[in-house]
Amino acid sequence: MTNASVVPVRRVLLVEDDASIARFIDMALEDEGVDLTVCGDVESALAVLHKGPVGLVITDLMLPGLSGYDLVERLHSEPALLAGAKLVIFSAGVNLDKQARLEGRGIWRILRKPASVAQLQACVLEAFAGHDAAPPAEDVPAQPADPSSAESDAVLAYFGGDAALFRAYRAKCLVQFEHDLVAGDAALHAGDLAGLQRLSHSLSTVFRTLGWAEDGLVAKQLEALAASGDTQASATAWYQVRRRLVG
Structure with a gap:
């Protein structure tokens, strides 16, 4: 039975199977007074929602087992589970077809990977404090950086x-x-x-967040090849991605 008690202040449920991306979100929100719970799959996320309400659910679409779409459908068909929480899709490559699939399912916002610290913080502030509390959409540099460096661009x-x-x-x-x-x-x-596709999907975001744009493109290529079922080409692309992980 879903607990209908008052929602704790800034209690956030993140459904994300990639540890690096989950860690990035945790670091981005650590000074925002957020009680963050991370689940790597839909089943454990549903278990959390059954135990008590949250104020914000952020979910990826590509997950092991049941997908983010499955979670969205479950929350749409059983609104008591969501209990008034705002639902955010956090995924890469959300095209028009995917948006159409999500339409009418109570999605509050779509955040595209990779998102910045400022975008994540703005999302949380607006979710819990209303539209008048959102900070500027653009990041404001806190420290000087060398604009000629790809790494500094990522910073x-x-x-x-x-x-x-x-x-x-x-x-x-x-x-x-x-x-x-x-x-x-x-x-x-x-x-x-399918496992290789999920991994490369996540790594493409992580690489771009680190300023490794070319490696991010290779990971995206691997994701597409794995999705197409081309084992030989996927193996070749994986070894390209693998070299970055080792190096």
Whole structure:
């Protein structure tokens, strides 16, 4: 039975299976007074919602098992689970077809990956405090950066100019890459192209957030190849992505 008690202040449920992206959101919101719960799949997210209300649900669309679309449909058919919370789609490549599929399903907002710290903070502030509390849409640099550097461009674009936050995030990503290597190799060995597709989908966002635009494009190519079922081409693309993860 869903708990209909008062929603805790700024309680946010994030449904995201990629640890690096979840960590980025956690770091972006750590000073915003947010009680963040992260679930890697739809089943565990539904279990959280059954236990008590949240004020904001942020979900990816590409997830292991049930998809984000499945979660949206479940919340639309059982509004008591959402209990008035705002529902945000956080995904890359949300085209017109995907938007049409989501239409009329109670989506409050669509955030496209990769989103900046400022965009995430603005989303949370507006969700909990109303339209009059949203900060400016553009990031304001907190520290000077070298505009000739792709890395510094990423600091400005996604971290509001906060180089220290960027470095902390990059360090955590480098640790996560070791796990991504194992997961990618295992998926390829098992012929699990769906798993390889999900991994490359996430890595394309992480790479772009780190300022690795070309590697992000390669990861997107791998995602498309895996989705098409081309095992040989997927293997070739994976080894290109793999070199970035190792290096």
